[in-house]
Amino acid sequence: MDADLISSSDLPLARKSVLPGTGFFLPDDVEDGLEEQKARAALEGADVAVVADPDADGLACVAMIREAYDDVQVVPEPPTDDQDEEDGAGVGEDLEPDADPLEEPEPTPHRVALLPASPHNVEEALERVAAYADPGIDCYVCDLCPDRYEYVEDELAALLEVAGDVSWFDHHQWDDAVASAVREAGVDLVVGDSEEECTADVTLRSLAYDFDDKYETLAAVTRDHDLWLREDPRSDDLADYAYWTNPAEYVEVVREYGVDFPAWVREFITERRVEKEALIEQAVGRAKFHDVGGYTVGVTYGRCSQNEVAEAMREEGADASVVVKPAGSASIRGTDEFDRCHEVAGRVNGGGHPKAAGCKPDIYDDMLDYAHHWTTRGAVTKQVILEAFEDVVESSSAETAETELEE
Incomplete structure (x- = not known):
């Protein structure tokens, strides 16, 4: 080659x-x-x-x-x-x-x-x-x-x-x-x-x-x-x-x-x-925002400095941010409003801190999957991580409801 x-x-x-x-x-x-x-x-x-x-x-x-x-x-x-x-x-x-x-x-x-x-x-x-x-x-x-x-x-x-x-x-x-x-x-x-x-x-x-x-x-x-x-x-x-x-x-x-x-x-x-x-600007320009159980989750893709990109999405109203990388991994950053990033990452082959975590979903079987990842700007990875956010938020809501019943 x-x-x-x-x-x-x-x-x-x-x-x-x-x-x-x-x-x-x-x-x-x-x-x-x-x-x-x-x-x-x-x-x-x-x-x-x-x-x-x-x-x-x-x-x-x-x-x-x-x-x-x-x-x-x-x-x-x-x-x-x-x-x-x-x-x-x-x-x-x-x-x-x-x-x-x-x-x-x-x-x-x-x-x-x-x-x-x-x-x-x-x-x-x-x-x-x-x-x-x-x-x-x-x-x-x-x-x-x-x-x-x-x-x-x-x-x-x-x-x-x-x-x-x-x-x-x-x-x-x-x-x-x-x-x-x-x-x-x-x-x-x-x-x-x-x-x-x-x-x-x-x-x-x-x-x-x-x-x-x-x-x-x-x-x-x-x-x-x-x-x-x-x-x-x-x-x-x-x-x-x-x-x-x-x-x-x-x-x-x-x-x-x-x-x-x-x-x-x-x-x-x-x-x-x-x-x-310049790479930060590219990633911030691709950001999309999603409502997940009342939380605003910003999601983007690109080779970039994830902390600065996450901060830019926070300034635009994100309670949590996801930066999907070309190599297939992703960085998840939280705020005072959302501090369960490690739980989200734990559902998609990762881990970390409550407000800073990382993962690499196990979804890449061959180079065609990676080609799709690059050309769609991480579409499948974004969806898998958003579903993990939904699971964590639903789990948190269920725990809160159970605690209130016990009280």
Whole structure:
């Protein structure tokens, strides 16, 4: 296949908005092979492994753990004019917003190895640590929550046979049975209040290390974005930079500079925001609003920054918002009026927080389904999620009526 067909870097914005990034089109076995190679290289000789969500929250945890273990620091150099002309991007290459599976492992060996993972493949990352890490390694899992214990049961058992200690820091909504099973297996699980803390907060208070003020500020500003408080303008910079650059670069930059980025990072963010704002505009322009049991639910489609799009729909009257992505997943955002997003996501192969959740409905059997998804701007996914909203609202109404009868 012509590589240009799956590359979106030069597409007109209107087309780029409706198609997934390059990594989506790589076969699973190819991507898995690349991830295996990177994991093996990262774990060679490492004393600690961190399996983390590669967003600003998860990567802040990695920075803290590297600091606590006095890991080598590799500060990225700002790009020179020559590098910009030769490479076309320089530091913080022009990656697709989602993780680039072709990205090279960190060039400098670290005592604390980073294995990026999503909620959908955390078990694979655990399996790789068990397979490639030296016996006695310490392992941390950060900012990830399994929906069911059986999803990670075998991989966690294999890891515990190899690792010295396994700690799990998170702030998502954990099912009590899942949390109990993880703890009973031998994991030190610490789950923060999802309304008050991000995982960086949990990591900061859980590690036996005297962090300086830079890391306390990092946790606070990360929390500002992760809990969608929007009180500190620097939190958008953290989130955007983590989204656009590679995880290794982000970790080392915040270790060196904290939340006060150098000029070359701010310039990079400013340049990328031109496209970001245009993609947001595309998604907001497609938004439709639906009445679901008295709640207004805004629904749209596109490759975009879901939080800003959800905020725009809230300003137009949405009590909850759904942003369906070209790769088939969706982000669900709530408000004070609707705070059961995690229940909606739980009905369509997902989970999360009361006011912020994600899912990927199990409705894609072949590429024809995806072609229909792209050409209809996510019509089936939107319908499935709206039906989940209806189920949750009806369930809530029934619970309220039953409570009133009992009273």
